[in-house]
Amino acid sequence: MNRALLRGGLALLAVSQLSTGLWAYVAPRNWYDSFPGAGHAWVAAFGPFNEHLTRDAAGGFFATGVLLAWAALAPATPLVRAALVGGLAFFVPHLFFHLGHTDPLPAGDNAASLIGLALAPLLALALLLSTWRPEPTSRTSRPPVEPAAAQGRH
Numbered sequence: 001m002n003r004a005l006l007r008g009g010l011a012l013l014a015v016s017q018l019s020t021g022l023w024a025y026v027a028p029r030n031w032y033d034s035f036p037g038a039g040h041a042w043v044a045a046f047g048p049f050n051e052h053l054t055r056d057a058a059g060g061f062f063a064t065g066v067l068l069a070w071a072a073l074a075p076a077t078p079l080v081r082a083a084l085v086g087g088l089a090f091f092v093p094h095l096f097f098h099l100g101h102t103d104p105l106p107a108g109d110n111a112a113s114l115i116g117l118a119l120a121p122l123l124a125l126a127l128l129l130s131t132w133r134p135e136p137t138s139r140t141s142r143p144p145v146e147p148a149a150a151q152g153r154h
Helices: 003-026 028-034 051-073 077-100 107-130
Strands: none
Touching: 003 028, 003 051, 003 077, 003 107, 028 051, 051 077, 077 107
């Protein structure tokens, strides 16, 4: 994968996690009552407000975002892989929870929520898999030539 696309994908995931985590930590009640915004309240549909749990969730979002941002800014392969595996460790269970708990939200909100939640692990997995693609070989590279003596010429 193109390095710019890799960095862009990492940055997209990072911004999503960082903005959600920052909002939930700085204004936990507002985040709980109004996430994702635009008149929707996806978090509030799942039970009563708990500031401690909201701030803990904020920390998870933020920590994942920091690691993804670091990988976007310094895309060394081991760091990129670690950040994406860490992201997947957050994204996949989060998605599975919501796949199993669709009753609290109206159908349109469920669809939007599940699509958004599915995009993050799909992007993370695609980016992760791209880090294992073999590097292209140069067209001008040739196999090493043996010295004349080694070829049986004297």
